[in-house]
Amino acid sequence: MAQTYSISDLAREFGITTRTIRFYEDKSLLSPSREGQTRVFSSSERVKLKLILRGKRLGLSLQESAEIIQMYAPGRNNAAQLEQLLQKITERREVLEQQHKDILSMMEDLNNVEQRCKNELNKHPEPS
Amino acid sequence: MAQTYSISDLAREFGITTRTIRFYEDKSLLSPSREGQTRVFSSSERVKLKLILRGKRLGLSLQESAEIIQMYAPGRNNAAQLEQLLQKITERREVLEQQHKDILSMMEDLNNVEQRCKNELNKHPEPS
DNA sequence: CTTTACGTTTACGTTAACGTAAACTTTATG
DNA sequence: CATAAAGTTTACGTTAACGTAAACGTAAAG
Known part of the structure; x- marks a missing residue:
């Protein structure tokens, strides 16, 4: 019943090598079980990998x-x-909040540049 | 009239060395002018630095x-x-949108862990 | 039976983003 | 005037996060 994954399954799914x-695994971020030598990843190991990539x-x-x-x-x-642990959560939350602000301000900047860009294109329209 | 900054002004302000x-500057991300040998940063150079740090x-x-x-x-x-340029803006926006989703999901995770954590603390309350 | 596909370990190489230190100059200050 | 506080250049060192390659095992397919 319990889903398992080979190393290349996961590599393919997440677009990594x-x-x-x-x-x-070497860095102890993952700890797959083994069938002989071969790594076998449970779905909880897969979740860990997702968390790493999100990070x-x-x-x-x-x-x-x-x-x-952890x-x-x-x-x-x-x-x-x-x-x-509660303390760490608070700190991480602060980082996330700062990142959120940064995203909003970068979005705004992109919008501005985009507008200036489109105006520029309209001034010198492409011959169709 | 025009504000200028020394290298250590900016280092202090942004908490970097x-x-x-x-x-x-070596990587051409900044290009301060010079007074003799000494670097002089205009406010637009300062803005560039802010953008780098936000990045x-x-x-x-x-x-x-x-x-x-650029x-x-x-x-x-x-x-x-x-x-x-418009294309690049679109791509960057997609990254930002993904990051935004990631922030929300990580926030959710943090909230969950925090709750479990607080429950655990209430089960075995601290002797005050 | 050998080629192809997948797995393994071990180990050296590489890039980015600085840190650290040496060796020196120029101002300001007790 | 010596020394401290800023600035400079040059250059080697360091860490993270893998890439790349060698050398090997196993198992299915033509």
Whole structure:
């Protein structure tokens, strides 16, 4: 029943190389099980990979993505650790909020440039 | 009248090192004028620096930020170039939209983890 | 049976984005 | 006047995130 994936399955699905996936394992971001020598990825390993790639799109380092993934791991029992986790969540949220602002302002800039660009094109129209 | 800035003015303002600023100049992302040997930054150079840093927060490479900055430079006259610029704007917008989605989904994840975390803390309350 | 496709490990190479340090000049200051 | 505080150039060092290649195992297909 439980879905599994080969290394090249995942590579194909996400448009990355197998080298990349092995590298992530080497950095302990992934830990696939094995059939003999061969890696077998569960769907939860696949989710981890998705989280890594999402992190990358937002400019996170692999270590930062590793931290995020760790957050999901249940088992951080003691209260001090929970508080520290809450703290990390707050920090990450602040980064995300800044990024959100940056996206909006960059969008605005793009709109402006686009307008100036289109005006320029209309001034000297293409002979059709 | 026209505001100018020393290299350490800008370094202080943006929390970076002078080495970084010189590096950006070396990569042609900045081109301050000179008083003798000494760099003098106009407010438009300062804006460029802000754009670079905004780019970094969104995970752009310096070359990508350089492209963005180039977009603002008026002087790309010919129509083909304008079309190409419009194309680049579209592409960048797509990246920004994906990033926006990623931010929202990561925010959601953080909220979930935070909730689980707070519940856990309430189950084993701190002796006050 | 050998070629093709997929998997493995090990290891050196590469690029980006600076850090760090040396060696020097020019102003300002106690 | 010495020294501290800014500036300069040149150059080697460092880290992250893979790329690339060698050298090998296994298994299905022609």
